[in-house]
Amino acid sequence: MGAISSRVYDAVVLAPVIDAVCGCEGFAARRREIFAKAKGRVLDVGVGSGHNLPWFSGNKVTEVVGVDTSEDLLRRARKRTEGLDFEVDLRVGDAHDLAEFQDESFDTVAVGFTLCSVRDPKACLLELRRVLKPGGFLLYAEHGEAPERDGSLRTWQRRVTPYWSALAGGCHLDRNPERLVRRAGFEVEEAKQEYVEGMKTRLGEWHGDRNRKSQTEDPLTCSHTIKAAFVYTGVATRAGS
Numbered sequence: 705m706g707a708i709s710s711r712v713y714d715a716v717v718l719a720p721v722i723d724a725v726c727g728c729e730g731f732a733a734r735r736r737e738i739f740a741k742a743k744g745r746v747l748d749v750g751v752g753s754g755h756n757l758p759w760f761s762g763n764k765v766t767e768v769v770g771v772d773t774s775e776d777l778l779r780r781a782r783k784r785t786e787g788l789d790f791e792v793d794l795r796v797g798d799a800h801d802l803a804e805f806q807d808e809s810f811d812t813v814a815v816g817f818t819l820c821s822v823r824d825p826k827a828c829l830l831e832l833r834r835v836l837k838p839g840g841f842l843l844y845a846e847h848g849e850a851p852e853r854d855g856s857l858r859t860w861q862r863r864v865t866p867y868w869s870a871l872a873g874g875c876h877l878d879r880n881p882e883r884l885v886r887r888a889g890f891e892v893e894e895a896k897q898e899y900v901e902g903m904k905t906r907l908g909e910w911h912g913d914r915n916r917k918s919q920t921e922d923p924l925t926c927s928h929t930i931k932a933a934f935v936y937t938g939v940a941t942r943a944g945s
């Protein structure tokens with residue numbers, strides 16, 4: 705794709721689709737659970753269109769700095785800042801290089817459905833570790849590889865990822881976020897993994913009920929779709945601090 709057509713694709717197709725899919729109810733439930741634990745000064749990396757923002761609590765959070773490579777998504781995020789009772793600073797930036805932020809300058813770092821999309825998750829997580837204060841928390845809610853080693857879903861995720869990734873802003877279906885977090889030097893203190901079955905979005909119910917209905921009609925054809933999102937949530941700290 706040429707540079708101009710790629711920019712048009714990102715603005716006209718990718719940004720609205722990411723906004724809609726990331727806004728699904730199944731993801732929102734996981735965000736609510738995990739991001740309510742944030743406190744103090746928070747860095748939300750890959751903030752996108754701002755779907756994590758409503759779940760940070762103004763009682764505990766003083767400021768959220770949101771960084772993303774996409775100005776199209778940041779524009780949407782700015783519309784979600786109204787009524788929030790903490791400071792919000794949204795800016796273009798790259799999670800691989802957060803040099804604008806000092807070491808140990810955030811109480812919480814948050815990643816929501818972002819480690820799937822960054823080019824080098826380990827490099828990003830090392831940056832997050834650098835800017836996190838000792839005793840601070842990394843909070844994550846991420847989709848990733850299916851758990852069944854011998855199941856065909858994992859094989860399907862691996863096969864589809866190169867094509868999916870090219871269309872979906874670099875998104876990988878087959879990463880294991882919890883393993884990535886541990887390998888970058890974090891200690892995972894709380895972790896949960898589960899399938900998200902119903903995905904109700906602003907575009908309508910395109911995963912949930914439709915598939916439940918077709919499952920009754922033909923359980924084999926829909927089983928992959930209904931289990932498409934396996935979500936990892938967790939709380940981690942800097943190992944050794």
Ligand SMILES: C[S@@+](CC[C@H](N)C(=O)[O-])C[C@H]1O[C@@H](n2cnc3c(N)ncnc32)[C@H](O)[C@@H]1O
Pocket residue numbers: 722726727749750751752753754755756771772773774777797798799800815816817818821822823873875
């Ligand atoms: C699937 S979207 C999730 C957005 C948002 N966190 C949410 O949950 O709604 C992945 C996000 O990561 C962003 N992203 C990808 N690579 C990035 C990078 N190197 N630095 C910062 N953001 C990045 C994309 O622009 C996109 O907004």
